[in-house]
Amino acid sequence: MLIKFTGGKVYDPANGIDGQVRDIYVRDGRVVTPAASDRVHQEFNLSGKVVMAGGIDPHSHIGGGKVTIARMMLPEDHRGHEVARGDLTRSGCGYAVPSTLTAGYRYAEMGYTAAFEPAMLPVNARQAHMEMADTPMIDKGAYVMLGSDDYFLRLLAKGGHKEQIKDYIAWSMHAAQALAVKVVNPGGISAFKFNQRKLDLDEKHSFYGVTPRDIILTLGRSLQELGVPHPIHIHGCNLGVPGNKETTVSTIRAAEGTPIHLTHIQFHSYGTEGDMKFSSGAAEIAELINQHKNVSIDIGQILFGQTCTASGDSMRQYGNTKSAHPKKWVVMDIECDAGCGVVPMKYRDKSFVNALQWAIGLEMFLLVNDPWRIFLTTDHPNGAPFTTYPHLIRLLMDKTFRNEMLRRIHPGAQAASILGSITREYTLYEIAIMTRAGPAKSLGLKDRGHLGAGACADITVYEDNPDREVMFTTPAFVFKNGEMIVRNGKIVKVVTGDTHVVRPEYDRKHVEKPLKEYFESYHTVQMENFRLSDEEITAPGCGHAPGTCGCLVVHPTGART
Amino acid sequence: MSASQAGAPAAPASAEQTHVHVTCPFCGLRCDDLEIARTGQALRVTRNGCDKAKAGFERPLTAALPRVAGRTVPLGEAIAAAAALIKAAKLPAYGGLATDVDGMRAIMSIADKSRGVVDHAFSEAQGRNIKVLQTSGYFMTTMTEARNRADLFIIASDVHTFHPRFFERVVCNEKSMFSETPPKRTIVFLGEGYDTSAAVGTRIGDVVTLNCPINRIGEVVSALRMLKKGAPLPADVIAGVAKAQIEDLLARCHKAEYGVVVWVPPGLDFPNADLTVHQICEFVKDLNVTQRFAGLSLGGNEGASTAASVCAWQSGYPLRVSFETGAPHYDPELYAIPQLIASKQTDCLVWLSSFTADLSPPATDIPTVVLGSHDLKLAKEPDVFIPVGTPGIDHRGQLVRCDSVVSLPLRDLGRSANLARTVDVLAAIEAAL
Numbered sequence: 004m005l006i007k008f009t010g011g012k013v014y015d016p017a018n019g020i021d022g023q024v025r026d027i028y029v030r031d032g033r034v035v036t037p038a039a040s041d042r043v044h045q046e047f048n049l050s051g052k053v054v055m056a057g058g059i060d061p062h063s064h065i066g067g068g069k070v071t072i073a074r075m076m077l078p079e080d081h082r083g084h085e086v087a088r089g090d091l092t093r094s095g096c097g098y099a100v101p102s103t104l105t106a107g108y109r110y111a112e113m114g115y116t117a118a119f120e121p122a123m124l125p126v127n128a129r130q131a132h133m134e135m136a137d138t139p140m141i142d143k144g145a146y147v148m149l150g151s152d153d154y155f156l157r158l159l160a161k162g163g164h165k166e167q168i169k170d171y172i173a174w175s176m177h178a179a180q181a182l183a184v185k186v187v188n189p190g191g192i193s194a195f196k197f198n199q200r201k202l203d204l205d206e207k208h209s210f211y212g213v214t215p216r217d218i219i220l221t222l223g224r225s226l227q228e229l230g231v232p233h234p235i236h237i238h239g240c241n242l243g244v245p246g247n248k249e250t251t252v253s254t255i256r257a258a259e260g261t262p263i264h265l266t267h268i269q270f271h272s273y274g275t276e277g278d279m280k281f282s283s284g285a286a287e288i289a290e291l292i293n294q295h296k297n298v299s300i301d302i303g304q305i306l307f308g309q310t311c312t313a314s315g316d317s318m319r320q321y322g323n324t325k326s327a328h329p330k331k332w333v334v335m336d337i338e339c340d341a342g343c344g345v346v347p348m349k350y351r352d353k354s355f356v357n358a359l360q361w362a363i364g365l366e367m368f369l370l371v372n373d374p375w376r377i378f379l380t381t382d383h384p385n386g387a388p389f390t391t392y393p394h395l396i397r398l399l400m401d402k403t404f405r406n407e408m409l410r411r412i413h414p415g416a417q418a419a420s421i422l423g424s425i426t427r428e429y430t431l432y433e434i435a436i437m438t439r440a441g442p443a444k445s446l447g448l449k450d451r452g453h454l455g456a457g458a459c460a461d462i463t464v465y466e467d468n469p470d471r472e473v474m475f476t477t478p479a480f481v482f483k484n485g486e487m488i489v490r491n492g493k494i495v496k497v498v499t500g501d502t503h504v505v506r507p508e509y510d511r512k513h514v515e516k517p518l519k520e521y522f523e524s525y526h527t528v529q530m531e532n533f534r535l536s537d538e539e540i541t542a543p544g545c546g547h548a549p550g551t552c553g554c555l556v557v558h559p560t561g562a563r564t
Numbered sequence: 565m566s567a568s569q570a571g572a573p574a575a576p577a578s579a580e581q582t583h584v585h586v587t588c589p590f591c592g593l594r595c596d597d598l599e600i601a602r603t604g605q606a607l608r609v610t611r612n613g614c615d616k617a618k619a620g621f622e623r624p625l626t627a628a629l630p631r632v633a634g635r636t637v638p639l640g641e642a643i644a645a646a647a648a649l650i651k652a653a654k655l656p657a658y659g660g661l662a663t664d665v666d667g668m669r670a671i672m673s674i675a676d677k678s679r680g681v682v683d684h685a686f687s688e689a690q691g692r693n694i695k696v697l698q699t700s701g702y703f704m705t706t707m708t709e710a711r712n713r714a715d716l717f718i719i720a721s722d723v724h725t726f727h728p729r730f731f732e733r734v735v736c737n738e739k740s741m742f743s744e745t746p747p748k749r750t751i752v753f754l755g756e757g758y759d760t761s762a763a764v765g766t767r768i769g770d771v772v773t774l775n776c777p778i779n780r781i782g783e784v785v786s787a788l789r790m791l792k793k794g795a796p797l798p799a800d801v802i803a804g805v806a807k808a809q810i811e812d813l814l815a816r817c818h819k820a821e822y823g824v825v826v827w828v829p830p831g832l833d834f835p836n837a838d839l840t841v842h843q844i845c846e847f848v849k850d851l852n853v854t855q856r857f858a859g860l861s862l863g864g865n866e867g868a869s870t871a872a873s874v875c876a877w878q879s880g881y882p883l884r885v886s887f888e889t890g891a892p893h894y895d896p897e898l899y900a901i902p903q904l905i906a907s908k909q910t911d912c913l914v915w916l917s918s919f920t921a922d923l924s925p926p927a928t929d930i931p932t933v934v935l936g937s938h939d940l941k942l943a944k945e946p947d948v949f950i951p952v953g954t955p956g957i958d959h960r961g962q963l964v965r966c967d968s969v970v971s972l973p974l975r976d977l978g979r980s981a982n983l984a985r986t987v988d989v990l991a992a993i994e995a996a997l
């Protein structure tokens with residue numbers, strides 16, 4: 004069946020299309036270039052409407068143990084945010100930490116067709132995938148967290164052979180069914196278990212003697228040599244600590260040209276100037292990012308209101324417990340593998356610190372020149388729930404609106420920020436880069452995030468409303484694999500998205516011999532059960548035969564070097 | 565490689581088949597190092613199982629068939645009868661919930677559709693932790709972390725009785741990741757009447773017992789907190805424990821590199837036991853200001869942690885949850901099935917118990933549908949009985965461990981091809997609603 008999308012204004016940055024009126028054809032879930040003689044079976048007249056690929060969120064905590072801890076901890080987040088069962092949809096609830104089904108529906112209703120869980124602990128990978136499997140409508144995948152796991156730190160401390168470390172990283176990606184690798188407070192989660200309370204870039208882990216710099220460089224270079232498309236996804240040292248901009252600057256320099264992705268950089272861009280000893284480091288860091296083409300970032304924008312922070316960074320989250328609102332929190336040491344910290348948080352526009360955090364995030368968005376290297380995130384739910392994206396987009400696209408909002412925040416923060424003097428307004432083209440083409444390119448999803456021939460027909464159609472918040476809240480249509488799933492912001496069909504993974508080459512026999520010994524000596528899980536099989540992660544009831552499940556998409560890696 | 569790993573069809577009935585890396589579903593520890601030999605339908609634990617595991621795996625398979633009103637019927641008829649009862653009910657109650665992740669997913673789906681209530685048989689015990697989570701939170705660790713790191717264990721429940729391999733796997737292990745010659749560990753039993761026999765071996769140093777009634781552990785911990793803050797104790801003896809002993813314990817805590825307090829929520833079975841959990845968790849927090857300490861909560865038997873986790877990610881709430889209005893509502897007291905039965909608010913009980921023979925449905929006169937293991941003990945013939953396979957024996961599956969962090973795959977040991985999977989039965993019932 005050939006479907007024609009006629010006459011929409013298309014924003015498809017991967018193919019250089021900037022709002023030109025184009026027809027798009029879809030057959031069997033893919034964008035195609037039909038022959039002149041092909042008959043059109045269905046046509047959507049999109050004249051006057053804006054057409055983009057489906058949105059892709061490259062950093063959103065949608066699945067895994069810590070999110071479920073947050074769900075359990077916060078009934079007050081859910082009360083008043085219940086969603087009743089519909090004709091097509093299941094019930095659910097939640098604002099900052101919605102239930103899985105509700106999260107999937109909300110993403111789709113907002114025009115997103117993919118979201119990626121960025122902090123999957125290897126030992127929690129099975130559950131992360133279970134939760135993602137229960138998140139309908141969207142594609143998903145996850146970044147496996149390494150760098151505070153004892154096996155890696157032991158290898159590094161022993162001066163382990165480069166190839167051995169690469170094999171282990173690749174093994175972990177296979178075992179956890181991952182799309183990328185993330186490092187969180189490099190070495191710091193482990194150091195905290197030895198009662199170290201901070202670990203700066205060049206500070207030694209008290210037991211292993213290695214530094215965060217060693218860890219970042221090893222992971223970064225290894226991933227590059229393994230041909231993994233997405234560079235090392237770094238949640239750096241000193242999250243949330245005033246003065247941490249110095250660490251961020253040093254981290255960028257430390258990479259020495261190796262591709263790196265710095266996540267939720269807003270939380271890592273703080274200076275210590277002023278009476279409050281808290282200031283914006285956005286300008287300095289943005290300048291550095293503009294100079295360093297090997298660096299990409301996402302923001303982790305905060306927006307005002309109640310949310311919950313959930314992170315693998317047990318060390319820094321423990322530090323943040325003093326700001327918990329409401330006053331309750333969970334911190335965990337996990338399995339000689341990782342950790343986590345779940346701390347509810349209320350960001351207030353009348354608080355100097357929160358207001359300046361808000362401004363710092365926006366400054367960063369507006370001062371980094373290259374939209375291909377900056378992705379739109381709130382680090383859901385850490386800065387704000389993902390449902391605030393339309394509001395955030397309006398802040399970026401509408402200077403008048405932004406300045407109006409700026410006037411409402413703590414006056415000290417207004418004075419301390421250069422935000423009011425920035426005149427830049429994002430274009431639709433740039434938004435399409437930041438929320439589609441850029442993340443897809445960075446993650447190596449060649450057939451997503453664009454609308455050229457061969458692309459997966461995940462398509463979002465918006466009314467061209469000058470109020471961009473309204474526009475991006477309620478798309479006119481959303482198509483997944485060429486099927487209409489949302490109309491006027493409401494679900495019309497429930498589908499199950501794909502799971503995306505990459506599988507770099509490695510020598511299994513070689514790596515599993517010492518690993519098996521390690522698991523047997525120290526662990527409480529057998530290596531064979533630590534690994535997650537394909538059958539375990541394919542969508543329940545997808546109808547595919549085991550081993551041939553089309554819902555599991557393995558993306559190619561580059562050649563190992 | 566065993567046949568189950570290769571995915572090959574079952575061997576001839578007489579041949580013995582060995583399964584390795586088998587996960588045990590019979591308590592919340594989820595040991596996954598078992599070896600099991602199967603000859604025909606008979607299973608034998610040949611390596612690493614405790615008595616509980618042996619009792620669970622080795623019970624002979626009985627020939628159970630679906631029944632309606634005590635009469636053997638084809639599966640389809642039993643499914644139709646179950647659907648009719650649920651359809652007629654004002655408020656169906658889904659209880660027991662001793663199942664795997666897929667089984668629990670199916671329960672959530674049918675409860676949502678039929679506007680019922682979900683409540684695990686052990687929600688009460690699990691709720692002791694959840695109340696603390698929802699009021700103040702906690703600092704926790706997990707089994708591998710404790711196994712390698714802890715030099716002090718404070719055991720605040722009868723751990724060995726609930727989890728027979730906990731000491732073997734987490735406390736008495738000879739190797740530790742952080743030292744070639746790991747130091748001996750101090751074991752403090754806080755509470756009386758515990759089985760302390762497992763605290764033996766080369767790793768065990770001082771073993772101290774603070775004899776206090778289990779329902780007064782909270783008072784001793786509160787005294788520890790007061791002493792730590794420099795406040796005077798109200799008496800020289802607290803809950804039967806002398807002040808000097810409490811001071812000694814506090815000194816041991818301060819000396820520890822990594823201390824762990826272990827409890828089993830169902831073991832703290834007395835009114836307001838959440839306050840005891842709260843005291844323990846706050847003490848752990850107090851210590852963490854300057855040193856490292858963590859809690860380790862066990863329990864999770866009969867799939868309790870799996871049920872709570874799946875319910876939480878799918879509905880937003882841990883158990884107990886009602887879908888009566890069409891949206892999830894959470895109330896750990898109101899939606900307790902024993903309470904709903906006693907107050908006649910529920911008019912249909914659907915009981916799911918697929919692991920042991922012992923997790924029987926409560927006695928009730930309301931229409932009852934039981935999805936049970938082949939040999940589930942029934943005080944009374946339910947309206948509908950459907951025998952279902954045991955996850956990890958009759959089909960594969962997944963279970964969440966007691967720490968709610970680790971989950972394990974369950975293998976199909978190929979025992980019976982006749983026992984239906986819970987998920988299939990529930991899906992068929994739901995489709996017939």
Ligand code: SF4
Nearest residue numbers: 588591594595614729
């Ligand atoms: S301790 Fe528990 S999980 Fe381990 S073998 Fe015994 S019953 Fe099974």
Ligand SMILES: [Zn+2]
Nearest residue numbers: 062121267382
């Ligand atoms: Zn994050």
Ligand SMILES: [Zn+2]
Nearest residue numbers: 545547552554
């Ligand atoms: Zn499939």
